């Protein structure tokens with residue numbers, strides 16, 4: 559997750575899985591190109607150069623409207639969310655830190671890293687499984703955007719700046735929630 563939340567002209571993030579964030583350097587550049595407006599900045603984070611000084615943008619909004627991206631990128635967080643943070647072998651729910659990507663058909667047997675061949679698993683089950691073939695509890699499927707959006711409302715995740723909370727329901731400005739999206 560980068561420092562600056564990128565909102566579409568309509569006020570929603572351009573993408574949600576992952577949330578559209580950009581590096582602050584790019585946000586500053588887009589600002590000077592008049593492509594985005596700055597909605598909020600980090601008050602405790604200032605950048606200085608010989609010609610200007612400004613606070614780092616926390617949330618920016620595009621001037622033009624872009625078609626929202628409803629795809630769900632394959633990554634460990636999205637896989638954990640699809641599987642509701644439950645190990646697909648023992649069925650227990652775990653903290654994100656304790657979950658790993660498991661290949662149902664192991665990579666050593668030609669299994670590929672795609673939604674339909676991967677499930678989330680606790681470290682213990684993943685090690686115990688090794689290169690064996692075991693059926694997970696639920697057949698892995700490509701996740702649907704709307705189902706993922708519904709799941710997100712059940713699992714809090716941390717955000718970088720309080721202004722993000724206006725656009726990301728269920729975000730938490732709290733470092734004890736370790737999942738960043």
Ligand SMILES: [Zn+2]
Nearest residue numbers: 645648680683
């Ligand atoms: Zn397990």
